[in-house]
Amino acid sequence: MSEQHQVFSAEQQHLTDTIAEMKQIVAELHSDIDVRRQRLHKSLQHKDEVSAYVHNMMRSDHSSRIHEIEAAIPSPYFGRVDFREDGTEEFVSFYIGRCKVARLEIQNDSDILVFDWRDPVATVFYECYGGRASYEVLGRYQYSGDVSMKRQYKIEDCILKSIVDNFVLDQILARRQEALLGDPMLADRLQQGATDKLRDIVTSIQAEQNKIIREPLNQVTVIQGVAGSGKSTIGLHRLSYLLYNEKLNRHKLIVIAPNRIFLDYISELLPEIDAGDIRQMVWDDLAAAITRRELKLAEAQQLELILAGKDKAGIGLLEDISQLKGSLDFLQVLYAYLEQKVQKFCLKLSDISLFDGQVAITAREQLDKFMEDRNMPYNERLRTLIRYITFRVTNHVEVLEALQAKGKAAAGQAKRCRQEADGFLKKYFKRWGALDLLEAYREIFAAKAVFKSVRDKRYDLDAIRRHTLAVLDARQVEREDLAPLAYLSYLLDGWAHVPRYEHIVVDEAQDLNALEFAVLKKLSDNGSFTIMGDLSQGIHSYRSISSWNVLLKEVFADARTVYREILHSYRSAREIVDVFNCVMPQGSTRAIPVYEIGRKPTLEKMSSQADGICRVISKLAVFLAQGAKSIGIIVKHEEAAADLHERLLPAAVEAGIVQPFHLVSGQAASYRGGISVLPVSLAKGLEFDSVILWNAAEYTADPLNRRLLYVALSRAMHGLHVLYRGTLTLLLQRYVNTCFATAD
Numbered sequence: 083m084s085e086q087h088q089v090f091s092a093e094q095q096h097l098t099d100t101i102a103e104m105k106q107i108v109a110e111l112h113s114d115i116d117v118r119r120q121r122l123h124k125s126l127q128h129k130d131e132v133s134a135y136v137h138n139m140m141r142s143d144h145s146s147r148i149h150e151i152e153a154a155i156p157s158p159y160f161g162r163v164d165f166r167e168d169g170t171e172e173f174v175s176f177y178i179g180r181c182k183v184a185r186l187e188i189q190n191d192s193d194i195l196v197f198d199w200r201d202p203v204a205t206v207f208y209e210c211y212g213g214r215a216s217y218e219v220l221g222r223y224q225y226s227g228d229v230s231m232k233r234q235y236k237i238e239d240c241i242l243k244s245i246v247d248n249f250v251l252d253q254i255l256a257r258r259q260e261a262l263l264g265d266p267m268l269a270d271r272l273q274q275g276a277t278d279k280l281r282d283i284v285t286s287i288q289a290e291q292n293k294i295i296r297e298p299l300n301q302v303t304v305i306q307g308v309a310g311s312g313k314s315t316i317g318l319h320r321l322s323y324l325l326y327n328e329k330l331n332r333h334k335l336i337v338i339a340p341n342r343i344f345l346d347y348i349s350e351l352l353p354e355i356d357a358g359d360i361r362q363m364v365w366d367d368l369a370a371a372i373t374r375r376e377l378k379l380a381e382a383q384q385l386e387l388i389l390a391g392k393d394k395a396g397i398g399l400l401e402d403i404s405q406l407k408g409s410l411d412f413l414q415v416l417y418a419y420l421e422q423k424v425q426k427f428c429l430k431l432s433d434i435s436l437f438d439g440q441v442a443i444t445a446r447e448q449l450d451k452f453m454e455d456r457n458m459p460y461n462e463r464l465r466t467l468i469r470y471i472t473f474r475v476t477n478h479v480e481v482l483e484a485l486q487a488k489g490k491a492a493a494g495q496a497k498r499c500r501q502e503a504d505g506f507l508k509k510y511f512k513r514w515g516a517l518d519l520l521e522a523y524r525e526i527f528a529a530k531a532v533f534k535s536v537r538d539k540r541y542d543l544d545a546i547r548r549h550t551l552a553v554l555d556a557r558q559v560e561r562e563d564l565a566p567l568a569y570l571s572y573l574l575d576g577w578a579h580v581p582r583y584e585h586i587v588v589d590e591a592q593d594l595n596a597l598e599f600a601v602l603k604k605l606s607d608n609g610s611f612t613i614m615g616d617l618s619q620g621i622h623s624y625r626s627i628s629s630w631n632v633l634l635k636e637v638f639a640d641a642r643t644v645y646r647e648i649l650h651s652y653r654s655a656r657e658i659v660d661v662f663n664c665v666m667p668q669g670s671t672r673a674i675p676v677y678e679i680g681r682k683p684t685l686e687k688m689s690s691q692a693d694g695i696c697r698v699i700s701k702l703a704v705f706l707a708q709g710a711k712s713i714g715i716i717v718k719h720e721e722a723a724a725d726l727h728e729r730l731l732p733a734a735v736e737a738g739i740v741q742p743f744h745l746v747s748g749q750a751a752s753y754r755g756g757i758s759v760l761p762v763s764l765a766k767g768l769e770f771d772s773v774i775l776w777n778a779a780e781y782t783a784d785p786l787n788r789r790l791l792y793v794a795l796s797r798a799m800h801g802l803h804v805l806y807r808g809t810l811t812l813l814l815q816r817y818v819n820t821c822f823a824t825a826d
């Protein structure tokens with residue numbers, strides 16, 4: 083990245099010319115706005131609404147273009163790629179930036195000074211292998227050709243700071259890993275460290291990520307990516323890409339995330355990439371909005387109970403509850419309940435014969451009417467039948483009243499019929515009450531028979547029913563009840579009040595279960611999803627999906643599905659990737675690092691808690707001196723995190739550490755960066771310049787503890803310090819000499 087770059091001055095000149103032209107375009111847009119304003123005025127005077135609409139639209143379109151171009155002037159582009167389409171002679175330079183900059187009249191490509199990173203041609207910049215590249219327009223037209231050069235720029239405040247060339251024709255690299263390590267702009271960006279919010283990556287999107295961002299809209303795209311592979315980042319960039327290219331309505335897009343801290347963490351990225359005001363929700367809130375109930379959630383104890391490992395029977399039951407209520411099998415239970423209700427309802431039907439047999443509606447006819455549209459929600463079917471019977475009865479009376487008014491019916495006849503009708507209507511529907519969601523849900527667990535379809539599975543159904551009834555009787559529900567309740571509300575009342583979406587992004591998808599996805603599927607207009615996750619980080623695996631096949635082959639079996647894997651870890655330096663690869667759950671594919679820092683993680687034994695606190699404080703000082711802006715002190719259990727936080731505060735003051743210490747708890751709604759003490763379960767999705775792992779002795783070698791340790795270690799970008807008391811976890815013992823340096 084040398085300022086002496088041989089073409090530096092030519093590029094500086096190009097930048098100056100581009101900026102001058104951008105200013106010129108802005109001036110032209112302003113004067114066109116004036117012209118449009120006058121024409122709009124005239125059109126309104128002549129009541130020419132079509133012209134008025136066009137001028138008004140052009141005016142507002144110009145205003146937003148002015149806004150975009152002015153924002154881009156300090157750094158109009160970050161890349162250039164020289165491309166020669168097959169069959170043509172000349173290489174053409176395409177400049178790529180955060181927004182498109184084009185002259186007012188576009189005759190050909192040269193009138194586009196800068197292409198938007200989401201434009202089709204930008205793919206040539208992001209994906210060129212061995213001097214060849216191709217891109218697709220409108221999913222139909224393919225263009226292929228040679229790439230002679232890819233150039234990256236750092237431009238700040240209109241000044242060209244540096245240039246990096248990647249002469250792809252000369253650098254046909256055999257291994258992708260080397261290619262990544264060979265991207266100095268990426269390494270530079272990754273070495274900048276963590277911030278308190280997720281950032282955009284438009285200047286350094288990698289080929290494998292670009293492919294995912296540009297996947298077609300109408301499909302379910304499932305992405306399995308190792309820790310730090312950019313899943314969250316890509317999912318959000320994909321939204322921006324879809325908005326730009328598919329012209330979606332931004333109110334019809336939604337991001338589902340695991341918790342509010344994570345939503346806060348990603349909140350600034352969306353506006354940065356022109357995808358602001360997109361709805362973001364955690365699953366619990368979404369379920370509450372669907373059911374239109376303020377559901378009181380019982381405190382989730384499963385994870386802590388399982389980790390404590392003492393009450394084996396209790397753990398088994400909680401696991402069974404989660405598995406059953408999260409499975410598609412449970413839908414059969416809901417349908418069986420509904421079937422039972424329908425049957426019971428049919429018994430209430432009787433032949434109706436009124437007004438001396440002039441109105442007769444047999445039980446059969448009522449039943450047929452009720453069963454006419456089986457997809458209609460139960461309560462709606464009920465209301466439809468009530469409306470039908472009421473209409474038949476009252477219509478007869480009204481006709482009679484009209485006849486009587488004309489003297490064509492005997493006096494008093496209409497009155498007698500009206501009385502008969504009123505009496506009947508009051509009585510007949512007495513026991514036809516609509517089903518209430520929570521009462522119905524309780525009834526399901528009170529009725530053994532509806533569990534018939536799952537009886538031969540291994541569940542202890544009586545215990546599950548008893549447990550659920552106790553929770554419901556305490557006027558609470560558990561997280562596992564949210565999806566069944568949401569689905570049941572669909573079956574009972576329908577979701578006329580629930581918005582449908584054109585694209586749904588689900589992050590940390592490994593934490594959701596099949597039934598939760600079945601609910602999400604019903605929210606989709608077009609089966610368009612981006613689902614990102616990492617099964618190795620499935621710390622709630624007792625309740626969530628255990629394989630992506632559950633989604634691909636079961637929940638979305640009838641949709642077009644695409645599965646992609648990312649193995650490169652962009653977050654953590656090689657030295658840290660080496661450590662978390664050691665504890666990765668068995669059978670998972672190892673992460674591939676893309677940069678290194680030349681400093682191994684450190685490991686220390688603490689003799690007591692007080693000693694551990696001293697060691698945390700001194701390591702904090704080291705990390706802060708190294709320039710770490712965000713440091714995570716990760717503790718296995720939530721309660722222990724709160725306790726450690728309390729003890730660290732006075733020690734930090736004594737040591738003269740002035741940075742505030744934040745405790746990140748389950749109730750927290752925002753993430754503030756700096757120094758944070760937090761449990762592993764809440765660290766998921768976040769990242770820190772440096773991580774101090776508190777007591778690595780606590781992680782046993784079972785699958786759940788492996789996942790927890792994997793999550794904790796993989797939060798670190800550049801610095802990692804592992805403390806343990808007693809015996810170091812078996813998961814790390816073999817790697818002490820190879821992966822760790824002795825503590826400073």
Ligand SMILES: Nc1ncnc2c1ncn2[C@@H]1O[C@H](COP(=O)(O)OP(=O)(O)OP(=O)(O)O)[C@@H](O)[C@H]1O
Nearest residue numbers: 283286287288309310311312313314315652653767
């Ligand atoms: N192409 C890239 N250029 C620069 N930075 C990148 C790139 N891809 C990912 N990153 C960075 O890597 C880090 C990890 O990204 P992100 O949090 O999106 O990964 P993730 O796969 O969702 O992680 P996890 O599953 O571990 O929570 C972020 O700091 C992100 O900015």
